[in-house]
Amino acid sequence: MRDIVIIGHKAMTSGDFSLNDLPGSAGRMDILCRCVSASLFLSFGMRRDVNVHLLLLGEPDPAKIVRFEGMYLRYLNPDERSSGSLIQKALQKEAGEKDIRSTPGVWVRRGDLKTLLKQFEGRTLLYLREDGKDIREIAREIKDPVFILGDHTGVTEEEEKELLEAGAEIISVGPISLHSNHCITLIHNELDRVEAEAGEGLEAEAGTPSVED
Numbered sequence: 001m002r003d004i005v006i007i008g009h010k011a012m013t014s015g016d017f018s019l020n021d022l023p024g025s026a027g028r029m030d031i032l033c034r035c036v037s038a039s040l041f042l043s044f045g046m047r048r049d050v051n052v053h054l055l056l057l058g059e060p061d062p063a064k065i066v067r068f069e070g071m072y073l074r075y076l077n078p079d080e081r082s083s084g085s086l087i088q089k090a091l092q093k094e095a096g097e098k099d100i101r102s103t104p105g106v107w108v109r110r111g112d113l114k115t116l117l118k119q120f121e122g123r124t125l126l127y128l129r130e131d132g133k134d135i136r137e138i139a140r141e142i143k144d145p146v147f148i149l150g151d152h153t154g155v156t157e158e159e160e161k162e163l164l165e166a167g168a169e170i171i172s173v174g175p176i177s178l179h180s181n182h183c184i185t186l187i188h189n190e191l192d193r194v195e196a197e198a199g200e201g202l203e204a205e206a207g208t209p210s211v212e213d
Helices: 029-040 078-093 114-117 136-140 157-165 180-207
Strands: 002-008 051-057 064-068 100-103 105-109 124-134 146-148 169-172
Touching: 002 100, 002 124, 002 180, 029 064, 029 078, 029 180, 051 114, 064 078, 064 124, 064 169, 078 100, 078 105, 100 169, 114 157, 124 180, 136 169, 136 180
Parallel strands: 002 051, 002 146, 124 146, 124 169
Antiparallel strands: 051 064, 064 105, 100 105
16 A cells, blocks of 8 residues: 655635636645645556545634545546535535545544554655655665655654654655655655566566476
8 A cells, every 4th residue: 555645835724716726726735636646547557556635724713634535536537626626515514523424435533543543553654755765775665655745845843853753754756856746646656666676577477387397
């Protein structure tokens, strides 16, 4: 399972925004929508082993977490308006401390970064920053990861402190700053390559006759 957390510092926490103006009326919700698509879509399908957690910290009622579960997700198309619509429907629910399902595979609850970090205790936490360890150096060692990314404003000092105290390792997908959705694509590519190599190795091992044969 791969879990991806995107922190939206300005993202609206009510459903009172226009799908025609996701960058403005929704507090740069367009960034989070692109991250949802990059996290979940394949060319002719969807990654069913991926969950996306959108941490919404904007007005008027922070903080809320909208979760997309790849295993159960329906009614999602690759465009920003589609994911924006599902986020909007989730935010129209009366969110509480427990998860509430808004549509198949989409859940909403109240919670902040501490809430998510507590939920992921025991998992491999990987925080994306330009000066982190190159993911290519550790890709084969990554198991059951949780990737944490900021939005266009990055991650605050307080959030970074929380992440490091929770045991997060700082990693990078390259030497220069990229959009969050591009980082997610590169993360998937690196892990997909490792999984493909492992699969080929198992197939080769299974096809090799033993001495006894």
